[in-house]
Amino acid sequence: MFHRPDYVFESVADIPAGFFEKENISALILDLDNTLTTHNNPVPDPKRLEWFNKAKSSGLKMIIVSNNHPERVEPFAKYLGLDFVPDGKKPLPRGYNEACRRLGIPKTGIAAVGDQIFTDVMGCKTAGIRSIFVFPIEPETGFWFRVKRTLERPLLPKRPKKGSDK
Numbered sequence: 102m103f104h105r106p107d108y109v110f111e112s113v114a115d116i117p118a119g120f121f122e123k124e125n126i127s128a129l130i131l132d133l134d135n136t137l138t139t140h141n142n143p144v145p146d147p148k149r150l151e152w153f154n155k156a157k158s159s160g161l162k163m164i165i166v167s168n169n170h171p172e173r174v175e176p177f178a179k180y181l182g183l184d185f186v187p188d189g190k191k192p193l194p195r196g197y198n199e200a201c202r203r204l205g206i207p208k209t210g211i212a213a214v215g216d217q218i219f220t221d222v223m224g225c226k227t228a229g230i231r232s233i234f235v236f237p238i239e240p241e242t243g244f245w246f247r248v249k250r251t252l253e254r255p256l257l258p259k260r261p262k263k264g265s266d267k
């Protein structure tokens with residue numbers, strides 16, 4: 102099913118140590134807004150930054166693919182020391198494909214994490230990589246975002262039971 106992620110977590114910070122190795126995922130494509138930090142926030146949320154540092158030191162390869170513009174994505178990616186693909190146009194496969202090419206490993210070893218069904222999850226399906234869904238850090242206030250979130254609601258996976266505070 103095009104809207105069904107392969108894995109669901111409350112947030113990236115809830116992806117346990119050892120998960121990637123267990124699932125044979127050696128590279129992870131990261132969404133930015135509402136996955137690593139809130140919209141327009143230039144720095145990662147502290148809890149997610151701690152998770153990121155652990156994942157990085159475990160040897161997980163990471164890259165950012167965002168639908169947002171280079172002016173937003175570049176400083177954030179640089180802060181984390183990551184390569185990035187801005188204007189990713191998810192759910193079209195192009196941005197993900199470019200990231201996979203740069204990661205230089207087969208798609209079977211790559212997953213992508215994000216907070217939206219219509220962009221992140223469906224993008225994974227079109228690109229043929231595994232999808233990890235996380236719930237958005239905070240609700241968006243813009244009109245189109247609220248429309249998207251309303252349409253997305255019936256497709257959302259069940260929230261994991263043991264959630265964490267944001």
Ligand SMILES: [Mg+2]
Nearest residue numbers: 132134135216
């Ligand atoms: Mg997002």
